[in-house]
Amino acid sequence: MKPPSEEAAAPAPASAALTPPASVPRHVAIIMDGNGRWARGRGQERLFGHEHGASSVRACIEGCAEAGVEFLTLYAFSQENWSRPKLEVAGLMVLLEKFLRDNTPELKEKNVRLQAIGRLTDLPASCQRELNHSIEATAGCTGLTLILALSYSGRTEVIDGIKSLLREIEQGHIDKAMINPEMFSKHLYTRYYPDPDLLIRTSGEFRLSNFLLWQVSYAEFYVTKKLWPDFGKADLVEALHEYAQRQRRYGGVGE
Ligand code: FPP
Numbered sequence: 001m002k003p004p005s006e007e008a009a010a011p012a013p014a015s016a017a018l019t020p021p022a023s024v025p026r027h028v029a030i031i032m033d034g035n036g037r038w039a040r041g042r043g044q045e046r047l048f049g050h051e052h053g054a055s056s057v058r059a060c061i062e063g064c065a066e067a068g069v070e071f072l073t074l075y076a077f078s079q080e081n082w083s084r085p086k087l088e089v090a091g092l093m094v095l096l097e098k099f100l101r102d103n104t105p106e107l108k109e110k111n112v113r114l115q116a117i118g119r120l121t122d123l124p125a126s127c128q129r130e131l132n133h134s135i136e137a138t139a140g141c142t143g144l145t146l147i148l149a150l151s152y153s154g155r156t157e158v159i160d161g162i163k164s165l166l167r168e169i170e171q172g173h174i175d176k177a178m179i180n181p182e183m184f185s186k187h188l189y190t191r192y193y194p195d196p197d198l199l200i201r202t203s204g205e206f207r208l209s210n211f212l213l214w215q216v217s218y219a220e221f222y223v224t225k226k227l228w229p230d231f232g233k234a235d236l237v238e239a240l241h242e243y244a245q246r247q248r249r250y251g252g253v254g255e
Contacts, residue, residue, distance in 0.1 A: 024069060025196075025198040025240070025243055026071060026194055027070065027071040027072075027073070027195065027196045028064055028198045028239075029073040029196035029200070029212055029215075030060065030072070030073070030199075031200070031202070031208075032053060032056070032057070032075060032076070032228040032231075033227075034227030035049030035050045035053045035227070035229060037203065038227040041227075047092075050092055056228055056229055057099070059232045059233045059236070061107075061110075061144065062110075062233060063236040065112060065143055065144040071144070071145045071147060071193050071194065071196075072144060072147065073190075073193075074146070074149065075211050076150055077150045078152055078209065078211075080209075080210065093127050096130075096148075096150070097126060097127050097130045104137050107134070107137075108137055108141060111143030111144070112146050113143070113145045114137075114146050115147045115148070116131055116150055117147055117148075117150070117189035118149050118189065120150060131148075147193065152189075153210050154211055154213035157188055157213075157214070158213065160188075160189070161188045164187040165179065165184065165187050185215075188214060188215070195218065195219065197248075198243045199211075199216050200224070200236075201221070201222070201223045201224075202224055204223060205223070218248070220246045222239045222242055224239070
């Protein structure tokens, strides 16, 4: 695979005229990576990077809302992240709570609806309260839907989906012969949202890290070397521009 800078600079293929550019993605998903390295590079604790990462979150919400993106999913805390040092985990939970408390009025004002996916009952009670409050407060908003992935694991989501399907079969609501990809999607945490069109990852790593494993089957990937706290609105716009040049073929030939 080419490094991100080369990919961004690559000219559109000769077949570009055959299919119109995908223009604005309906759903953008972001793996926000590099907070720790950003902080360490400044001789600071990792939490310092997470705190600055919150500014990039705000910038991306604003950028997506302005661009007309309908759904933005942010990988804010994975199930695997619970294994980090206790102080970092506690700091991240406090940061999440503070982010929700401080930003909910503005989300509402900007017509942004907040949602969350993941094993939300794993979160500290105070965090769950703040999250539920923000979800309820923004429930009537009709602009961008912001989805926070919290205590999220793609594999756990798939297993939970299988269990949910099995329950439906046991209760006689469906027959196993009826199972297909569309039906399975309806048993995932993301059942209310379309699949991501664009997946952005910061800090230059080419991996999925257990994020939306089922849903990104046909997402366009955009990897930037920028660390998350340095990723601003202009970087988001650059990613959206590159997405607009991509030819999506979904396994076909694009004609
Ligand atoms: C990955 O960077 C980032 C996280 C595990 C946490 C993401 C959290 C934020 C951006 C804080 C604000 C978010 C909200 C929703 C308020 P890393 O720590 O793995 O970085 P590294 O790879 O450089 O160590």
